[in-house]
Amino acid sequence: MTVEELTPNAWTDHSVPRELDWNSVYKDQLPRLYNYFRFRTGRNADVEDLTARTFEKAWKARHRYRRDLAGFSTWLFSIARNVATDYLRSERAHLPIDAASRVAAESTPEDAVAHTSDLARLAKLMPLLSDRQQELVALKYGATLNNRLIAGITGLSESNVGTVLARAVEKLRAHWERVP
Amino acid sequence: MNDDFLYRIRTEPPEPFARELKSRLDRSQLGASRRIRLGMGLLMLGTAVAFAVPGVRNAVVELFATRVANTEVPPANELRARPDKSDVRIRVSGGAAAASADATQPRTDRDLRISAQRWTTGQRPPATSANQIVAGRGVAPATDAPPPDIGKMIRALGDLPVGPTTPEGAFTKVWPLMEEPASMDDAVKTRLALFNVMAWNVRYLEYTFRDDKTYDPKSMQIVAERLQQLALMIDDAFEMDTRKTDLPVQARDTIWTDRATFRAKAMEMAEEAETLAYRASMREPPPGFVARQAKRLILTCTGCHEIFREGGDIGTQIPRVPP
Numbered sequence: 001m002t003v004e005e006l007t008p009n010a011w012t013d014h015s016v017p018r019e020l021d022w023n024s025v026y027k028d029q030l031p032r033l034y035n036y037f038r039f040r041t042g043r044n045a046d047v048e049d050l051t052a053r054t055f056e057k058a059w060k061a062r063h064r065y066r067r068d069l070a071g072f073s074t075w076l077f078s079i080a081r082n083v084a085t086d087y088l089r090s091e092r093a094h095l096p097i098d099a100a101s102r103v104a105a106e107s108t109p110e111d112a113v114a115h116t117s118d119l120a121r122l123a124k125l126m127p128l129l130s131d132r133q134q135e136l137v138a139l140k141y142g143a144t145l146n147n148r149l150i151a152g153i154t155g156l157s158e159s160n161v162g163t164v165l166a167r168a169v170e171k172l173r174a175h176w177e178r179v180p
Numbered sequence: 181m182n183d184d185f186l187y188r189i190r191t192e193p194p195e196p197f198a199r200e201l202k203s204r205l206d207r208s209q210l211g212a213s214r215r216i217r218l219g220m221g222l223l224m225l226g227t228a229v230a231f232a233v234p235g236v237r238n239a240v241v242e243l244f245a246t247r248v249a250n251t252e253v254p255p256a257n258e259l260r261a262r263p264d265k266s267d268v269r270i271r272v273s274g275g276a277a278a279a280s281a282d283a284t285q286p287r288t289d290r291d292l293r294i295s296a297q298r299w300t301t302g303q304r305p306p307a308t309s310a311n312q313i314v315a316g317r318g319v320a321p322a323t324d325a326p327p328p329d330i331g332k333m334i335r336a337l338g339d340l341p342v343g344p345t346t347p348e349g350a351f352t353k354v355w356p357l358m359e360e361p362a363s364m365d366d367a368v369k370t371r372l373a374l375f376n377v378m379a380w381n382v383r384y385l386e387y388t389f390r391d392d393k394t395y396d397p398k399s400m401q402i403v404a405e406r407l408q409q410l411a412l413m414i415d416d417a418f419e420m421d422t423r424k425t426d427l428p429v430q431a432r433d434t435i436w437t438d439r440a441t442f443r444a445k446a447m448e449m450a451e452e453a454e455t456l457a458y459r460a461s462m463r464e465p466p467p468g469f470v471a472r473q474a475k476r477l478i479l480t481c482t483g484c485h486e487i488f489r490e491g492g493d494i495g496t497q498i499p500r501v502p503p
Contacts, residue, residue: 022205026202026205030193030198030201031190031192031193034191034192034193035189035190035191038189038190038191039189048193048194048197048201051193051197051201052201052204055201055205056204056205059205118185118188118189119189122186122189137186140186141183141186141187141189141190142189142190144187144190169182169183169186172185172186173182173183173185176185
């Protein structure tokens with residue numbers, strides 16, 4: 001059971017249950033958040049920390065969650081996006097994004113293992129996408145949110161989300177097999 | 181859109197991590213609840229202790245009074261710069277709680293009656309909320325004398341037409357029952373005499389704080405009470421419109437054209453004087469408690485002069501306030 005099922009038609013229906021089942025919320029949202037951060041950062045390191053940080057922030061701010069304004073996923077991923085933004089900004093302070101591909105291209109034993117995984121491959125291709133495309137890819141394929149929810153989180157229209165995603169996927173697929 | 185290759189990247193979070201995070205969140209939920217309960221308990225315990233022990237209670241109340249009641253008065257030029265007279269507000273120290281009233285409303289009989297009653301019966305003046313708290317919590321004023329029998333005093337003066345039958349009524353509706361000055365010049369002279377007496381008393385404040393003379397609480401209280409009563413007479417003293425007098429006066433026309441503000445200023449001074457009298461009556465006022473109030477009182481004088489007196493203030497000395 002997902003949170004959206006627990007709060008049916010959260011966008012329009014105000015007659016949702018008064019109390020959320022936090023156990024179900026946690027069980028449903030944890031894999032989404034975890035994979036969202038994997039897609040956003042392109043690696044497994046720090047993902048657990050970012051996921052935990054998001055949950056803790058949400059837990060502390062749960063009294064501010066207003067279900068009449070947005071679905072729970074929308075609210076939670078708004079927090080996650082801020083966490084990711086902070087993290088990426090601090091990372092960039094140490095390592096420019098342009099340098100990431102050069103570092104990844106250098107052959108070290110650890111890299112050799114990482115390159116074999118799809119995640120490492122994605123990490124090498126993500127810099128080809130714009131920031132917005134990266135964000136949408138992470139929300140769509142990492143958090144497995146539908147276009148409607150993504151539109152609610154990002155402020156884009158649903159059709160725009162679909163268009164941006166299609167172009168991003170096309171670009172990734174074009175380079176996917178070429179990346180070692 | 182063939183995007184299976186992206187879905188394949190997803191993976192389940194490690195089970196130990198999921199378990200540990202869940203456990204941490206659960207603990208934080210319980211922890212917060214316990215902390216709130218503990219905090220509430222300590223707060224209630226502290227309150228009980230504070231108000232059970234007289235010494236602690238008085239210390240807390242005086243500390244509160246020092247922090248809350250000693251707010252600085254804006255300088256006179258800020259008072260003058262108020263853009264809209266409707267913004268000028270006065271405190272009406274009536275009833276159990278000090279309330280606010282729009283200064284544009286005429287001063288009511290009730291205002292005067294309450295103020296006069298409080299003075300004549302020796303009640304502690306609740307001019308500010310902090311004062312009310314202090315007074316209500318037992319920081320007793322020095323005066324323990326029984327309230328005077330105003331009715332008896334009035335009867336002793338003879339059958340003077342003092343207005344309503346209630347004793348405190350002696351201080352209300354004064355003007356309509358007074359013999360009007362024979363002329364405009366008489367009215368001017370009367371009010372100049374009033375201001376001379378006020379200045380005479382204000383000089384005591386200047387003198388006391390200017391040169392760090394010995395502070396005498398009783399004298400301070402008396403002077404403050406005098407000033408309170410004199411301030412209550414200001415409005416009546418200007419009841420007759422003397423704009424056409426031939427005497428050289430410094431009263432601006434705005435006294436009569438903006439009557440509400442003028443009344444508000446007079447009431448403000450009366451209330452500040454009332455508060456000063458109360459503070460002077462405290463057995464152990466906190467440092468600077470009286471001096472700051474004296475400064476506030478004198479600032480009401482200068483603030484009013486800036487608005488309603490030709491040439492502005494006459495050089496009232498604002499006392500230096502000790503730290």
